[in-house]
Amino acid sequence: MRIAWRRARLDGRHPQTPTARSLQFTVPGWPGHLPGQHVDVRLTADDGYQAVRSYSLAAPADGDRIELGVQSVPGGEVSPYLADELPEGAEVEVRGPLGNWFVWRSEQTEPVLLVAGGSGVVPLMAMIRAHRAARSVAPFHLLYSVRTPAEIWYGDELTDRGPSLDVHLLFTRERPPGDSRAVGRLAQADLEKQAARLERTSPVFVCGPTAFVETAADLLTGLGLDPATIRTERFG
């Protein structure tokens, strides 16, 4: 069946970082989705010109409501408009859900490793929220790399972890007071502990900028993980 374009009304937006926003939409007829999936968003100008970009769904299915994570890219055609200009109550069009590979299903019980770079945390947050909503006991390990403390998305939710979610933040440029790790890019030592807690079939989800994903996936296979267990999603 053809995936339809649907009207999506902006209900609200919340800042996640100085340049990133969560956007809540109501999408009548939304068919639901799996954590990790994304949508296409279509904007239309007055002369009929249209632009489409993909955005990750940040929360599990909740009736006709969806949440997207938008990182405003300077000079971008679509993201600055979505992040700061689209008025509340106005509509865009969305098409989805898309992507049936980079998904976690709440029936899965193995420990899971999530590795996020910057805005790559968005689809992983959908998995974390689904994991929490399902009261899953599958141990979740999140390794989240950001440049500075101001660039942490979902800070409050990641602080309030619950028993089966373990979160490690990794700072590449500037660290908060008391953080013992020297600032710097993801290295093998950052992944060893979490990798050791996985089972042979544990799924690993890596999402972020291309260079980050390449590095993380290489380090993980270097630690002996089966490449077939590592699923990646790259931004840009």
Add this chain to the structure above:
Amino acid sequence: MSSFSPGFRGRARSLADRLPPGQYPTEQFPVLSAGPTPRVSTDTWTFTITTETGETHSWTWAEMMALPQQETVTDIHCVTRWSKFDTPWRGVPLDAFFEDVETAADFVTVDSHGGYTTNLPLEDLLDGQAWIAHTYDGYPLSPEHGGPARLLVPHLYFWKSAKWVRGLRLTHEDEPGFWESVGYHTYGDPWREQRNWGD
């Protein structure tokens, strides 16, 4: 006035004739892969065509490089909606590999290192429409873009241009590959916007 996205203006419209529907142009070369990047050495690289009767034809890296080489400059279109214009490649047209292959098959499954597969009609690989590409913009193709060699079928969405290619299997039936099994269109013509099942 549009009832959607009030106040959205967008960019210049000048590329309309080169841009398939729903695409945007990029100067970058984004990377899309479902998993880790396999490291494949040209010392052990082989490319094998297996016909529907089980007959195999194989080439080592040196044998592939000894075949007639072609340069091609082409536009590429990714289903994630970016298009990149005038990408310069060097490689061997598939026609050269098929010269001595006897087949009555209509379809091909492409196999890659790392387990990726994709499917397409055989006729889309022939008559100068597809290459085994090993050089991009004058340099050996980098691993994240599919090096040492990838399939290049620029008239279809770029997921059909399988990275880290190691062989082709000829089949009578159209057998869905990796993305085609989880929702992507079986053919993937960007000008007809065949992104997903049902498009």
